[in-house]
Amino acid sequence: MATDDPLEAVPLEQLRSRSSMKWRTYPADVLPLWVAEMDVDLAPPVVEAICAAARSGDTGYAAGTAYAEALAGFAESRWGWDQFPVHRSALVADVMVGVVEALRLVTEVGDTVIVNPPVYPPFYAFAEYSERNVLEAPLGDDGRLDLEILADAFSRAGRSGTRAAYLLCSPHNPTGTVHTAEELRHVAALADEHGVRVIADEIHAPLVLSGARFVPYLSVAGDSDAFALASASKGWNLAGLKAAVLTAGAGAEADLRRLPEVVSHGPSHVGALAHTAALTDGGAWLDALLAGLDRKRTLLAELLGAHLPGIAWRPPEASYLAWLDCTGLAASSPDVNGPTPEHVAPGDVTTVVGATRFFLTHAKVALSAGEAFGAGGAGHVRLNFGTSAAILTAAVRAMAAAENAVVGVHPREGCLDPVTALR
Numbered sequence: 001m002a003t004d005d006p007l008e009a010v011p012l013e014q015l016r017s018r019s020s021m022k023w024r025t026y027p028a029d030v031l032p033l034w035v036a037e038m039d040v041d042l043a044p045p046v047v048e049a050i051c052a053a054a055r056s057g058d059t060g061y062a063a064g065t066a067y068a069e070a071l072a073g074f075a076e077s078r079w080g081w082d083q084f085p086v087h088r089s090a091l092v093a094d095v096m097v098g099v100v101e102a103l104r105l106v107t108e109v110g111d112t113v114i115v116n117p118p119v120y121p122p123f124y125a126f127a128e129y130s131e132r133n134v135l136e137a138p139l140g141d142d143g144r145l146d147l148e149i150l151a152d153a154f155s156r157a158g159r160s161g162t163r164a165a166y167l168l169c170s171p172h173n174p175t176g177t178v179h180t181a182e183e184l185r186h187v188a189a190l191a192d193e194h195g196v197r198v199i200a201d202e203i204h205a206p207l208v209l210s211g212a213r214f215v216p217y218l219s220v221a222g223d224s225d226a227f228a229l230a231s232a233s234k235g236w237n238l239a240g241l242k243a244a245v246l247t248a249g250a251g252a253e254a255d256l257r258r259l260p261e262v263v264s265h266g267p268s269h270v271g272a273l274a275h276t277a278a279l280t281d282g283g284a285w286l287d288a289l290l291a292g293l294d295r296k297r298t299l300l301a302e303l304l305g306a307h308l309p310g311i312a313w314r315p316p317e318a319s320y321l322a323w324l325d326c327t328g329l330a331a332s333s334p335d336v337n338g339p340t341p342e343h344v345a346p347g348d349v350t351t352v353v354g355a356t357r358f359f360l361t362h363a364k365v366a367l368s369a370g371e372a373f374g375a376g377g378a379g380h381v382r383l384n385f386g387t388s389a390a391i392l393t394a395a396v397r398a399m400a401a402a403e404n405a406v407v408g409v410h411p412r413e414g415c416l417d418p419v420t421a422l423r
Contacts, residue, residue: 005292006040006285008388012422015039020240025366031395031418032366035349036173038237038320038386043285046236049277053270062091062269068245070279071230077283078206081219088248090259093266094239095203095229096122098246101263102227103130103165105255106197112157112164114196116145117346117374118323120173123201124347124374127167134346135164138375143175143314143323147186154194166191168200170217171208174323174373174382176316178212181220188221197252198226203244204319206235206286210294212317218249225251232275234319235289236282241271293320296385299392307400320386323370326355327379330406331362331399346374355381362402364418365395394418 015023022037042050053059065086072084092098103113113127114135127134137153140146150166157164168187171178179187191198200217208214218228231244244267248256278286297315300322304311312325326332332355334340340353349372352360356369359381370380385392398418 004288005295006043006289007038007292007296007386009041010039010388012391026360030360030364030366031391031398033384033387033392033395034366034368034382036234036321036384037239038289038384039388039391040237040289040386042238043236043278043282045277045281045285046238046274049273050241050270053273058269058273060269062243062264062267062272065089067091067243067272067276067279068247070276071245074206074279075216079214079216079219081216083219083222085218085222085247085250088250088253088256090246090256090264091267091272092229092244092246092263093242093268094233095201095231095244096126097266098229098244099167099199099201100126100130101259102199102229102246103127103132105258106199106225106252107132107163107165111162112160114150114153114157114164114166115374116150116169116172118174118370118377118380119167119169119374120201121347121349121372121374123167123169124345125349128347132165133162136375139172139175139177143177145179145183145187147183147190150187151190151194154190154196157196158194163197164195165197165199168198168217170200170202171204171214171318173204173319174321174368175314176318176321176323178208178214178317181215184215184217184220188217188224188226191221191226192224198224200226200228202228202230203234205230206232207290207293207319209290209297209316209318214318218247222249223251224249225255227252227256232278232282235286236275236278238271238274238278241268241274243267243271243275293386296320296387296389296392297322299389300383300385300396303393303396307396308403310403320384322383322385324381324383325379326381329355329403331355331358331403332379336406340371340378344371346372346377348372354379359399359402362405363395363398365399390422394422
């Protein structure tokens with residue numbers, strides 16, 4: 001394994017000392033491959049930016065456009081987009097806070113929010129928090145946007161007599177799908193035809209892997225009345241340093257001017273400094289990370305093929321999240337795991353049911369429950385492979401041992417402890 005791989009730099013003992021959600025939600029004998037945190041140290045330019053702010057006492061309120069300017073430079077160098085509208089941007093606390101604020105600008109209580117399940121659970125939770133009604137337009141069987149289903153959802157939203165917004169997850173979470181320029185142009189045309197306001201969540205954009213290319217939504221719909229949200233938080237593992245950029249298309253500039261001044265109080269100044277440093281000076285670290293994620297994606301394919309061939313999946317085009325179809329496993333069988341409770345609702349990231357409950361109980365591996373991701377999620381799990389080869393290997397082998405014990409293959413391996421196996 002390459003020694004410059006950020007995913008190989010942090011031993012399990014050090015990870016266990018972390019106090020974030022990933023490492024404190026479950027007991028110490030559980031390997032956490034669930035919430036979207038990577039097992040890395042911070043990029044050196046980010047560390048220096050944070051330390052410099054602390055040394056100089058630069059810990060006041062966030063201000064200025066340095067973050068947006070850094071994002072513009074990153075967009076040009078990485079995606080070939082040289083038209084990022086810094087003058088139509090605003091600093092917000094994080095991407096989902098920005099989504100809520102954009103929803104408040106373009107819809108009202110009782111209006112419709114369209115999503116593409118299976119999709120990031122907070123899309124449901126924040127829409128409900130904003131008192132909007134969710135309308136599902138599921139992805140196609142190929143895991144991509146189904147434009148006919150989307151057109152029908154846009155049409156139904158219009159017939160309902162309410163205004164509608166469409167939360168576009170780009171790249172898509174949990175499938176890792178990277179939408180093409182052609183797909184995005186179709187989305188923009190449909191939105192224009194039906195009067196639907198697009199809000200694009202592009203938080204995973206820096207993490208597009210080999211074989212795919214990210215296209216910013218506003219690069220193909222820049223004259224539209226859409227919004228886009230971006231952040232360095234996923235690319236550089238900065239979720240605890242709150243800051244994101246909300247950007248408006250030309251047709252949404254007047255809406256952006258209505259953004260309440262109080263929204264600017266939410267972002268962390270130190271967070272904005274860290275994100276700016278990541279985008280400006282963290283390119284080499286990101287390249288090493290992407291190479292490591294490519295290797296982990298390949299390793300996961302090898303591990304699943306060798307140990308859990310009953311799982312169906314498509315290797316993601318972006319990020320470090322794998323969407324695994326476990327419906328062919330005993331782990332998803334009600335006879336083995338009991339029926340899924342009827343009260344499980346999309347959006348609850350604390351959900352532990354079905355195959356997720358099985359693997360947590362019998363393999364001591366924590367995953368994200370597919371049921372939380374909406375329609376099409378039952379029987380699935382989301383696995384975070386943004387970790388070391390040793391941890392990923394131990395986790396998949398423990399999952400396989402638990403599954404095999406149920407179906408009568410090597411039953412004595414069913415109590416394999418993945419943490420012990422790492423020692």
